[in-house]
Amino acid sequence: MVSTTTSRSIAGLSVLVATALIAGCSSAEDGTVDSGSSTEATTTQSKEGFPVTVTFAPEAPVTIEDQPERIVSLSPAITETLFAVGAGDHVVAVDEYSNYPEDAPLVQGLSGFTPNVESILDYDPDLVVLMSADDSILTGLDAAGVDTLVIPAAENLDETYSQIEQVGRATGFEDQATTVVDQMKTAIDAAVATVPEEVKEQGLTYFHELGSDLFTVSEQTYIGQIYDMFGLTSIADGGDAYSQLSNEAIIAANPDLIFLSDAKAENLTAEDIAARPGWDTIDAVANGRIYILDDDIASRWGPRVSQLVEEIAAQLNQLASSEAVPAAA
CATH class of the missing domain: 3.40.50.1980 (Nitrogenase molybdenum iron protein domain)
Structure with a gap:
């Protein structure tokens, strides 16, 4: 809020504050979710099951007709989630604070706090994930035919679990998302x-x-x-x-x-x-x-x-x- 560090922490944890745990849907030896790797099974899921409808805001359900192939994430927590559920191979660009996992395609200057339609469209996405957005961003992406998910900061663990499951559903990795949530709860x-x-x-x-x-x-x-x-x-x-x-x-x-x-x-x-x-x-x-x-x-x-x-x-x-x-x- 008054400092860069504080605003980033609050945006992350509840914004966070705010905030995402991670890539690969595999677990470490100690039972924690390992976001750094993805298995072959998580990257070869069928495109069957589309279209799907996901709802991150009650008033704004989003229907995705086909499995996304080029995803831009402007939310560090959701970047981690995408990799955790196995959708990392479909992520083509992430914002400048999405520094995990290491193989996330971080783009310096690509901002999730002040998103720019032209900068986003440079990566030819078919799905964009944002923490927040004003009407001009949503209108611009819609005019370009790009599906957009606005996923606000979760307020509690149950919301985190729900968001992970819906991100999995939106990207065609619903089963893997369920596994991630189960591992987290355990x-x-x-x-x-x-x-x-x-x-x-x-x-x-x-x-x-x-x-x-x-x-x-x-x-x-x-x-x-x-x-x-x-x-x-x-x-x-x-x-x-x-x-x-x-x-x-x-x-x-x-x-x-x-x-x-x-x-x-x-x-x-x-x-x-x-x-x-x-x-x-x-x-x-x-x-x-x-x-x-x-x-x-x-x-x-x-x-x-x-x-x-x-x-x-x-x-x-x-x-x-x-x-x-x-x-x-």
């Missing part, structure tokens, strides 16, 4: 179950940093709901889903845990956080409970959400095993 349930109940019931509080301008999340947000699965409570209670706290307010709230989703983008370390004026008095800092999250995974609402849940679970388990669970302030 991985998330397993990760949450690994954390001891004594940790979940302790009433621990957290500060989730979206940017060094101290924007954070409340429990109303997508990621706030994920923290709630572990019994964690945001220090930003009530009010806006995303709020900017003062340095003094964070110190006074004295969170038990600090999670950073801006470390990569802003080159931050736990030592940088501890060096902030007055922060050495915060329990999370004094007790070494500053946790660095992957910026991209923490700001996207697609298939890699299961990896985010696993990452948080691992950090809480490390806390539980290394010391007695701290008493909440």
Whole structure:
């Protein structure tokens, strides 16, 4: 909102905020969805089953007559989803922030925040995926005969699952999408179950940093709901889903845990956080409970959400095993 990092995080996680987990419909050895590869089965699905109708907004169902062969994605979360369900071979261009998986055809300057019809049409798409769009973009793509899906940020896990399944349906990979969702649910349930109940019931509080301008999340947000699965409570209670706290307010709230989703983008370390004026008095800092999250995974609402849940679970388990669970302030 006020900074590039914050606006990207909010757009990703709920926008995100916002946000997508991923390519290839195959699973890693630990049971998580692996978005980096696709199997032969996922790329040879029949074109039978079309036309299909998908609905990402109740008032705007979209009917796709034929299986898309040239897809442009201007949404990092949905780029990951396309590759996760096996449609990656049909993706011809993605926006400048769609940096995962590595083989996604990223185009510098191709924007999902300010999409341009001419730039999109340069790639001769038969399907375009956007996070949001004004009428002029939709009108221009429609005039060119291009199917367009506007897929807003998911507000919760159920919406993520629904979006993945509908993206699979829209691209001809419905069965693979169902497999991805099943794998995600299994991985998330397993990760949450690994954390001891004594940790979940302790009433621990957290500060989730979206940017060094101290924007954070409340429990109303997508990621706030994920923290709630572990019994964690945001220090930003009530009010806006995303709020900017003062340095003094964070110190006074004295969170038990600090999670950073801006470390990569802003080159931050736990030592940088501890060096902030007055922060050495915060329990999370004094007790070494500053946790660095992957910026991209923490700001996207697609298939890699299961990896985010696993990452948080691992950090809480490390806390539980290394010391007695701290008493909440």
